[in-house]
Amino acid sequence: MRNGIEFEVYGKYALFTxxxxxxxxxxxxxxxxxxxALKGIVxxxxxxxxxxxxxxEVRIMNPIRMESKGIRPMDYGGGNTLANYTYLKxxxxxxxxxxxxxxxxxxxxxxxxxxxxxxxxxxxxxxxGRRDIFxxxxxxxxxxxxxxxxxxxxxxxxxxxxxxxxMVHGINYPDETGRDQMEVRLWNPVxxxxxxxFIRPEACEQIRPIGAMKAKHFGAVNVTSADELLGELERExxx
Numbered sequence: 001m002r003n004g005i006e007f008e009v010y011g012k013y014a015l016f017t018x019x020x021x022x023x024x025x026x027x028x029x030x031x032x033x034x035x036x037a038l039k040g041i042v043x044x045x046x047x048x049x050x051x052x053x054x055x056x057e058v059r060i061m062n063p064i065r066m067e068s069k070g071i072r073p074m075d076y077g078g079g080n081t082l083a084n085y086t087y088l089k090x091x092x093x094x095x096x097x098x099x100x101x102x103x104x105x106x107x108x109x110x111x112x113x114x115x116x117x118x119x120x121x122x123x124x125x126x127x128x129g130r131r132d133i134f135x136x137x138x139x140x141x142x143x144x145x146x147x148x149x150x151x152x153x154x155x156x157x158x159x160x161x162x163x164x165x166x167m168v169h170g171i172n173y174p175d176e177t178g179r180d181q182m183e184v185r186l187w188n189p190v191x192x193x194x195x196x197x198f199i200r201p202e203a204c205e206q207i208r209p210i211g212a213m214k215a216k217h218f219g220a221v222n223v224t225s226a227d228e229l230l231g232e233l234e235r236e237x238x239x
Contacts, residue, residue, distance in 0.1 A: 003118050004056070004098035006149040007125055009041055011142035013067070014088040014135035019168065025073075027085040029136070031064050032191065033093060035198050036170035037136050042097055044131040045144060046124040048226070049218040050108040051099040051117060052176055057197045059094040063155045091135060096149050104178045107219045116226040122146075123233060156194030164189045164196075169204050175215035176201075182210040 014029065016037050021028035035055050042053045067089045072080040099121065101112050124130050125146055133142045156162070165188065172183035186206035189196050224232075 002098065003100070003114060003121075004096065005042075005121060005125055006094065006096050006147055007045070007144050008061075008092065008094050008147040009133065009135070009142050009144045010092040011135050011140055012090060013140045014091045014142075015085065015137035015140050016088070017136065025081065025083045027083070029066065029086055029088050030164075030167055031088075032060060032164060032189070032196060033058060033136065034168050034170065035201075036168065038093075038095055038097070039170065041095070041133055041135075041142070041144065044133050045129040046121045047130075048108075048111065048117065049105055049175065049216075049223060050102060050111040050226075052102045053097060053099055054200065055095065055097045055198050057096050057195055059096075059149065059154055060156050060191065060194050060196070061092040061094060061152065061154045062090055065089045087140070088135075094147055094149050094152075094154075102176060104175055104215075105218070107217060108223065110220055111223065111225045113226045116230045120226060120230055120233065154194040156191065159194060160192065162191040164191060166206075169199075170201060171210075172201065172207070173215070174213050180212060180214055182213040184208050184210055 014033070015027060016030040016033050017027045018030050038055045038058060039053050042055070065088065066086050068084050068086045071083050071085045073083055075081040099117065102108065125144060129144055133144050134140050135142045166186055167189060169185040169187040172185060174180050174182070184207070185201060185204040186208070187199060187204050
């Protein structure tokens with residue numbers, strides 16, 4: 001895939017929260033990561049408003065296992081309360097994704113340097129990401145590294161088809177859709193031979209509005225261009 005990367009992300013725990021379970025203060029994870037969670041991981045590796053990250057597919061490498069923990073989250077009224085959170089345990093995923101230019105961002109026209117963005121993305125992946133990596137929730141620390149997507153034996157490689165029910169696909173933000181509102185996307189994924197192939201965000205038919213929202217303005221004043229950033233990285237590597 002042009003402008004693509006393949007990487008492995010792994011951690012001791014993951015929490016891809018099913019929003020239906022949050023109403024009573026508890027949290028229960030989905031069985032697999034959402035598109036938005038994986039997109040967030042890629043954006044922690046390298047993000048610029050010039051780009052839109054597109055997650056193509058994910059490969060589930062480890063068996064799906066869960067573990068419940070007693071948690072003391074902060075209460076809105078002050079102090080702490082008690083809750084049970086159910087996490088995925090010992091997770092490992094291989095991800096295939098690519099980036100495209102955000103055509104809803106004419107303010108970032110000056111930063112559309114495809115080759116340099118790709119080079120920075122690969123450098124950032126090799127370094128383990130430019131920001132902290134986590135799996136769905138902040139307390140679920142994770143690690144990323146480059147990989148060959150098709151190599152290695154996955155636990156579900158021999159499973160023909162596993163429907164996963166209705167899930168959150170991701171969130172539509174104004175700077176990516178051109179609409180002044182935030183929306184949530186839903187879909188019905190199916191895992192085949194351990195692989196979930198994601199449909200593109202614009203192909204999701206189940207969309208629910210969340211609320212009004214305006215896109216933040218970016219430009220040459222408050223964003224370092226790919227040319228400048230790559231130059232900085234090369235100078236640091238030469239030291």
